[in-house]
Amino acid sequence: MKVCVVGCGAVGSLFAANLAQLEDVEVWAYDLLQPHVDAINARGLRLTGAGEVVSHVAATAAASDLPPCELGIVATKAMHADAAIAATAHVFADGAVASVMNGVGNEETLARHVERVIRGTTFPAGKLLEPGVVQWDVKGDTTLGPFESQPAPMEAVESLADACTRAGMPTAAVADARPPQWRKVIFNASTNPIGALTGLTHGRVCERPDLRALVTALVDEGKAVAAAQGITLDADPEELIDHAARPEVAYDHKASMLQDVEARRATEIDFLNGGIGRFGRELGVPTPLNDAVTALIKGLEASWT
Amino acid sequence: MIERVCVVGAGTIGSLFAGHLAQVTDVSVLTRRREHARALDERGLRITGRSDRQVRVRASADPAELPNFDLGIVACKGTDLEAVASTLQGRFPEAMLMTVQNGLGAEDVVRRHGEWPLISAITFMSGTRHSDTEVEYVLDTPTWLGPYESTTLERVEEVAKLITSSGLKAQAFADLRPAQWSKLIFNATVNGVAALTGLPHDFHFAVEGETTDLGPLVRALVEEGAAVAAAAGIELHDDPWEMNVLATKRGSAHRPSMLEDVEACRPTEVESINGALVREAEWVAVSVPLQRALYALVRGKEASYS
Numbered sequence: 001m002k003v004c005v006v007g008c009g010a011v012g013s014l015f016a017a018n019l020a021q022l023e024d025v026e027v028w029a030y031d032l033l034q035p036h037v038d039a040i041n042a043r044g045l046r047l048t049g050a051g052e053v054v055s056h057v058a059a060t061a062a063a064s065d066l067p068p069c070e071l072g073i074v075a076t077k078a079m080h081a082d083a084a085i086a087a088t089a090h091v092f093a094d095g096a097v098a099s100v101m102n103g104v105g106n107e108e109t110l111a112r113h114v115e116r117v118i119r120g121t122t123f124p125a126g127k128l129l130e131p132g133v134v135q136w137d138v139k140g141d142t143t144l145g146p147f148e149s150q151p152a153p154m155e156a157v158e159s160l161a162d163a164c165t166r167a168g169m170p171t172a173a174v175a176d177a178r179p180p181q182w183r184k185v186i187f188n189a190s191t192n193p194i195g196a197l198t199g200l201t202h203g204r205v206c207e208r209p210d211l212r213a214l215v216t217a218l219v220d221e222g223k224a225v226a227a228a229q230g231i232t233l234d235a236d237p238e239e240l241i242d243h244a245a246r247p248e249v250a251y252d253h254k255a256s257m258l259q260d261v262e263a264r265r266a267t268e269i270d271f272l273n274g275g276i277g278r279f280g281r282e283l284g285v286p287t288p289l290n291d292a293v294t295a296l297i298k299g300l301e302a303s304w305t
Numbered sequence: 306m307i308e309r310v311c312v313v314g315a316g317t318i319g320s321l322f323a324g325h326l327a328q329v330t331d332v333s334v335l336t337r338r339r340e341h342a343r344a345l346d347e348r349g350l351r352i353t354g355r356s357d358r359q360v361r362v363r364a365s366a367d368p369a370e371l372p373n374f375d376l377g378i379v380a381c382k383g384t385d386l387e388a389v390a391s392t393l394q395g396r397f398p399e400a401m402l403m404t405v406q407n408g409l410g411a412e413d414v415v416r417r418h419g420e421w422p423l424i425s426a427i428t429f430m431s432g433t434r435h436s437d438t439e440v441e442y443v444l445d446t447p448t449w450l451g452p453y454e455s456t457t458l459e460r461v462e463e464v465a466k467l468i469t470s471s472g473l474k475a476q477a478f479a480d481l482r483p484a485q486w487s488k489l490i491f492n493a494t495v496n497g498v499a500a501l502t503g504l505p506h507d508f509h510f511a512v513e514g515e516t517t518d519l520g521p522l523v524r525a526l527v528e529e530g531a532a533v534a535a536a537a538g539i540e541l542h543d544d545p546w547e548m549n550v551l552a553t554k555r556g557s558a559h560r561p562s563m564l565e566d567v568e569a570c571r572p573t574e575v576e577s578i579n580g581a582l583v584r585e586a587e588w589v590a591v592s593v594p595l596q597r598a599l600y601a602l603v604r605g606k607e608a609s610y611s
Contacts, residue, residue: 197605199609217594281516292522
């Protein structure tokens, strides 16, 4: 079967390179970074770190080069998803497309362009070291499930999950993929912007009682929005936050949003706290602190321009 | 009669007072740094911008070297106030002192160090400090004064008259708290948001198109502050939201001191501004979750310096 990875940055590359190891999968990668595309086509896509992999992947920056594919994995930054899926929608005329992007609201974006959508949440992480080479920082699980309002058939979800798992990326196909997604978005939305606004690492945020109380207040708003949708979280974000604050886990970790802010790159705020706020408004659940944090991060972004 | 004034702390605001008052009365200046005092003694103080003044002042970094004075204008930064007040302890028993710090509680800090009659003041004037001896007078907005404890309104009016006669704007109030609280809420909101976003006080602060624009956040922070003031029995003199909108319409956007402080990795006045408002809210049992968040975030930013 043919799988197209849309957005072959760090996370996209983890899926692309691992899936391309399978005999029965042909992997295509769509990415706008031409030097990265050229390096992949010349020398293969290489992962290093948590796993050492070199794979043959057909990469292109021109969507018209892509053949029809049965499955898609969209792994762009959330704010680029709309343009990326608009350009590649024709590839999936008969296929199903999964989001593995951060935040909430991404499946809705995909569903505006393609018919069959898979809701996904993934925890593996890495970074682009140089064109064609990706550092695989952490392994982790992925959960896939049909997107409720415009679902892919369960067989397609299972087929993608099975391929990922066989390729070394443990993936579960479930009927309701919302709990891990909301657990992750609540975790990220309640911690990332606090690091980004203060400049503190995850551990230092958590050891300050006033900031830790703010994190809890943000978590509580996120939980209320999840509950209003009938979602039962699969784990308590609070425990995950405290676990990550331990010295041997992620005490010194600078949130990706803090890294974005330090590099003056646009953040994913609209899909984290902004996403929680949008769902909250639709459901009539107030999210004043998530709205405040969204406004502050957007103000910060505005200060660069 | 006020014949001798001492300006305590010669930052932008202190220098504006000293440079103008020296035209109408004897002025001495207490500086934090010895080099600053030496520069003022040697070159005098120059005011540019809305005024054009070149004055002689007697300056020292040691209060023991200062002549007696009738009025002390305590214009140091809030973060230096405790240290400055302790150097005045036991000295100048004849003097009356006026505090002009942002936020709340400056009078109490000074009171812990002596029995001087006190005047509460807030100032809206602004300037740009070009060097130890040259300050540009930018906004000629007034200083407002009011009695503290048993100080009479008459003495406050005398000080206001003196300041006015020097070419600055001043007004005496029988009760300064309504104006002080308006400015407190304004500063807690605008300075905090500026420090966290890196934005000067520009048009963004009044944009209200989307829920996640800064305008709705500023408005909600102001409403929290107004609820605290109401519960404390204070009727605000000005609507801090209107103060915000007005300030964003001026030609050049002001850079609040809290923004300049975090950019230079200096301690900010967050305790006497946002901290003071949060503590007042606790006192009157009003919930201020957004102001509390701002307070925690600015403190966190200060913690990130090291």
